[in-house]
Amino acid sequence: MTKAAGTRKITEADQAAAARLKAIWLAIPRDRRPTQAKLAEMWTGNTEANQSLISQYMRGAIALNYKALLFFADALGCDPTDIRSDLPEQTSRPGLGPGLKAFLELGSQTGRPDFQKIAHAITVLHEYLAVVGDPPEWVTDPVLIELAYTIVAEFGGPVTKANVIDLTKRFGERVRAGGFGGEQGSVSGTGATAGTPHGGAARQRRHG
Structure with missing residues (x-):
């Protein structure tokens, strides 16, 4: 296990979640895929975000906590459990954010990633x-x-x-x-x- 500066130890589960996050991001067609810089602009966390922060989440250098998980799921249009389902806060299925609802409306569109x-x-x-x-x-x-x-x-x-x-x-x-x-x-x-x-x-x- 590794440890990123100022964060808890990174576990295998954290690394697997980061890999899923990156794979989901890359699966979005390029013309609809938000860049890491764009994701940083959309960031809703308490701290200021930049492209480097988004990259660290996708590399597994920073563990995906519940708030970050909900942000990425909403921004990328997937269910949070597609990224990870092992966090203590996930005792019940979270509601769909507006971005996820909009994306799911495209469910009948050809080529939508599964x-x-x-x-x-x-x-x-x-x-x-x-x-x-x-x-x-x-x-x-x-x-x-x-x-x-x-x-x-x-x-x-x-x-x-x-x-x-x-x-x-x-x-x-x-x-x-x-x-x-x-x-x-x-x-x-x-x-x-x-x-x-x-x-x-x-x-x-x-x-x-």
Whole structure:
């Protein structure tokens, strides 16, 4: 665990939340995606914000607290739980902010990112990197995110503690098969158990 100046220790959960935040931000089409500087202008926190502060949240250098979580969810048009759902304040589902309501009205628009699947994909990728011992910062690699998203989309259900290991194994199999090909393993006891990913498999995916 690391510690940013003037903040509490950064946990794995904080890093995973930051990775989801950045992935959701990048998934927004460029012509509608607010820049980090624009997000700083929109900032509603008690302290003055600049592009550097927004970047630190997205890198996981500063932990996403509840107020920051609600700000980013509203600004990016996603549900707060798509970014993280483990904060003490999240005992009940927060109401939709005006920005989120407006974005959800575009739900029928072609190409709208599926933020829930993106969040699940980051969860699988984060678990995989931890299992094989690859650098945790690879959780923002677009190639690996795309592969994890494909696994989650094929599965079709939510990623939970009960099935994340099986989905991680499936991800490892697909990596060893060359990315988007290969046999699919089963999840949560629906068939034969998928194989365990080898350490450094993601490294093979990136560097051949």
